[in-house]
Amino acid sequence: xxxxFHEFGTAIIAIVTxxxxxxxxxxxxxxxxxxxxxxAGVSVEKEETDFTSYxxxxxxxxxxxxxxxxxxxxxxxxxxxxxSSTDFLARYYAKDMEGTIYPMxxxxxxxxxxxxxxxxxxxxRRADGTSVMSAYxxxxxxxxxxxxxxxxxxxxxxxRENLTSVWKIPIAVDERRx
Numbered sequence: 146x147x148x149x150f151h152e153f154g155t156a157i158i159a160i161v162t163x164x165x166x167x168x169x170x171x172x173x174x175x176x177x178x179x180x181x182x183x184x185a186g187v188s189v190e191k192e193e194t195d196f197t198s199y200x201x202x203x204x205x206x207x208x209x210x211x212x213x214x215x216x217x218x219x220x221x222x223x224x225x226x227x228x229s230s231t232d233f234l235a236r237y238y239a240k241d242m243e244g245t246i247y248p249m250x251x252x253x254x255x256x257x258x259x260x261x262x263x264x265x266x267x268x269x270r271r272a273d274g275t276s277v278m279s280a281y282x283x284x285x286x287x288x289x290x291x292x293x294x295x296x297x298x299x300x301x302x303x304x305r306e307n308l309t310s311v312w313k314i315p316i317a318v319d320e321r322r323x
Contacts, residue, residue, distance in 0.1 A: 214262065232285075254284075296316045300312045
């Protein structure tokens with residue numbers, strides 16, 4: 146027996162200690178909770194709050210559900226033709242979350258609506274990704290497309306609530322026939 150305790154004494158003491166510690170940790174009862182994990186979890190449990198009962202809840206929901214400003218093309222202006230100067234910005238408009246429409250030439254060039262709408266042309270590219278921004282005049286908003294094909298214009302628009310969106314709008318440019 147002496148030899149068994151001498152050989153395995155350390156392991157027996159470690160096992161007995163572990164069993165006692167586990168028994169103490171999982172056998173403790175506080176506030177109706179038994180075990181250290183359930184007791185420690187009491188402080189972690191979160192109280193649910195019903196935010197819908199707050200008086201400004203509808204305003205917060207409206208604020209977060211507002212729509213970003215949009216940019217669109219006015220189809221009534223007709224087609225774009227290559228190698229001819231075109232009043233480019235007059236063909237587009239921006240619309241804010243209330244549905245108010247702002248002509249893009251007035252937003253970008255004249256800056257008439259600086260308190261309500263701000264916009265800029267980020268880039269104009271061919272379908273292959275080549276930029277043709279050099280064909281665009283930031284002074285008068287006109288463009289002279291170098292050739293027929295599909296182009297993509299990138300507009301950035303920001304409304305008075307600082308909601309910003311970037312719009313990628315494809316443009317078909319035709320050759321003018323005599």
